Amino acid sequence: MSKKQSRATVPGSARAAFNGAKAVGPVPADERFEVTVRVRRKAALTSQSAKGFDADVLPAKRTYLTQEQYSAAHGADPGDIAKVEAFARANGLVVVESSAPRRSVFLSGTAAQFATAFGTAIEHYAHDGGTYRGRVGELTVPDDLEGIVEGVFGIDDRPVARPHFQIRPGASGVAARAAGASFTPPQLAQLYEFPAGADGTGQCIGIIELGGGFKPADIRAYFHELKLPVPHVVAIGVDGGKNAPSTPNGPDGEVMLDIEVAAAIAPKAKIAVYFAPNTNKGFLDAVTRALHDTTNTPSVISISWGGPEKNWAGQDMTAFNQAFQTAAAMGVTVCCAAGDNGSGDGAGDGKQHVDFPASSPFALGCGGTKLVAAGGAISAETVWNEDPTSSATGGGVSDFFPVPAYQANAGVPPSKNPGGHTGRGVPDVAGDADPATGYAVRVDGQEFVIGGTSAVAPLWAGLIALMNQKIGHRVGFLNPLIYGSVAGTGSFRDITSGDNGAYSAKAGWDPCTGWGSPVGTKLLSALGG
Known part of the structure; x- marks a missing residue:
């Protein structure tokens, strides 16, 4: 009997049902759709790698990365993309396209294949505004993709904006x-x-x-x-x-x-x-x-x-x-x-x-x-x-983003919610x-x-x-x-x-x-x- 592969949680992937939404049944196993897998950067972006973040440098003196320079230094590593592609194919998924600059691997497959690949249940949900294909809880990937996969988008197709x-x-x-x-x-x-x-x-x-x-x-x-x-x-x-x-x-x-x-x-x-x-x-x-x-x-x-x-x-x-x-x-x-x-x-x-x-x-x-x-x-x-x-x-x-350095002296007030959390102030x-x-x-x-x-x-x-x-x-x-x-x-x-x-x-x-x-x-x- 083969040993079950250990898996890691995709950070921040937990989802709750839409406000007032109720699960009304599983999505058909053979329903096809596409998913985007977000892959980590080759190297972190810092003020040393690009001068577009400086508070004390006027625009004319700033140096920006070209699209090509960004891709070469901070796009996804080809090795990481290859690992995601291999994982996808092992689960019967089709690799539609991979983009190192966009740090994205675009996959096509069935609901059953995506459910198995990312360790989730995919159901139809009904709410006052209609229905959507959705999931609840967290997504997982094999341990060897931990840290490589930073997000999985498209399993849930609820309207977001x-x-x-x-x-x-x-x-x-x-x-x-x-x-x-x-x-x-x-x-x-x-x-x-x-x-x-x-x-x-x-x-x-x-x-x-x-x-x-x-x-x-x-x-x-x-x-x-x-x-x-x-x-x-x-x-x-x-x-x-x-x-x-x-x-x-x-x-x-x-x-x-x-x-x-x-x-x-x-x-x-x-x-x-x-x-x-x-x-x-x-x-x-x-x-x-x-x-x-x-x-x-x-x-x-x-x-x-x-x-x-x-x-x-x-x-x-x-x-x-x-x-x-x-x-x-x-x-x-x-x-x-x-x-x-x-x-x-x-x-x-x-x-x-x-x-x-x-x-x-x-x-x-x-x-x-x-x-x-x-x-x-x-x-x-x-x-x-x-x-x-x-x-x-x-x-x-x-409630999600901390106060950025540029707002340190702006006087952002505590939130009016219970707990008085202080974070990024909006608008600018x-x-x-x-x-x-x-x-x-x-x-x-x-x-x-x-x-x-x-x-x-x-x-x-x-x-x-x-x-x-x-x-x-x-x-x-x-x-x-x-x-x-x-x-x-x-x-x-x-x-x-x-x-x-x-x-x-x-x-x-x-x-x-x-x-x-x-x-x-x-x-x-x-x-x-």
Whole structure:
């Protein structure tokens, strides 16, 4: 009788059932799907291996790793990939592709094969929002893969994120708008003093989307109405995702908001939209695809999808955070919306939660304000909070990530949850997000005013594309700079009025609007432009 092979737990792989979900029966043994296995780095990323993390080095003096340099020094080791491939084949799984830069082995197989390979039971779960293929508990791998396998994504296909946008009821869109009550992106760029004489030439803005699509005719019509050049927009499918427009109240609203805001700020930048399924595998694969896209090479990435940290597995948050660290090493800024459901982030448990992936220490978390303007100038700007549970900026204190070094002196408060845990503070920056003072956009042939922190991430992505162009060098990982040398330079409009439920605005950084909204020309100057 052969000895049973000993196995190791995949760190952070434990999953609980979705809120209110009940197991309703096993997934058919022969049901086929794909899984991504995340493999460890060849060598750790440090400030010595890449100068993209330095708090005291302005962007023009930073040195970043090229995609090729990153892959050679910090991608997955071919030997580790070979071990994962051998393990997969021994379990009857098909190796679809392996990527050392993305540190990923993509596998195809049946539910029965994956259940055996990773030591889990795979069942269908029903909940108020529908059904999903899921699992509970931890995953395991053979002992000889311990430390090599850092995550397994795709066995569970529950939706992991929601788009952070809100349509203002009865709004009249681009053509006819109440003065000072909504804005086109160029109007906001003027109010926020974005640098003149730049249009994003030479930059690529990557946008991650987990559903929906765009119609080129809408983009042409919108930019003709704004009297701006029609941007170059390309769609990249990931894991079977594609540009699939449906209805304006669905994900199309998110897709068009992201494209139109980013491109109206930087109309000569290429816009690369990565479409993927709304699963942990799809989301992560879209991010790594964008970072290692040798054709489009985004210099900034905008992400307007997310969810409460409590809904993510530890391996998920670790893998995304490492991917964003890779972005920092390569000089790619990652802008993430901070959420639209106040300090509870819509978790529904009466506790306070921050939105992930905005809570990653390597993300630029983007919170929301309510902006009022008159005579071409800002007359008032406060924390966005129309309803603290359903229409307010996210923000607060991470339960997963510790306080990063750059926030050591920012005054991040203890969490308002029992125990008063102190962690990464969210957001870092802010911008107009209230649907009542939102963005005039076009979606599926109709004109709307849309708000939400979803708009703030592409707003900042557009600004970063302009600053990259003006400086002639990627600004990259901004967080250490805005908490360091940029602080006190007048680069932000400090928002000191309002709250998002549990947390209140104050002078300086706060867990509602971070440092505040941008003063673009001063920020450019402080960054050496």
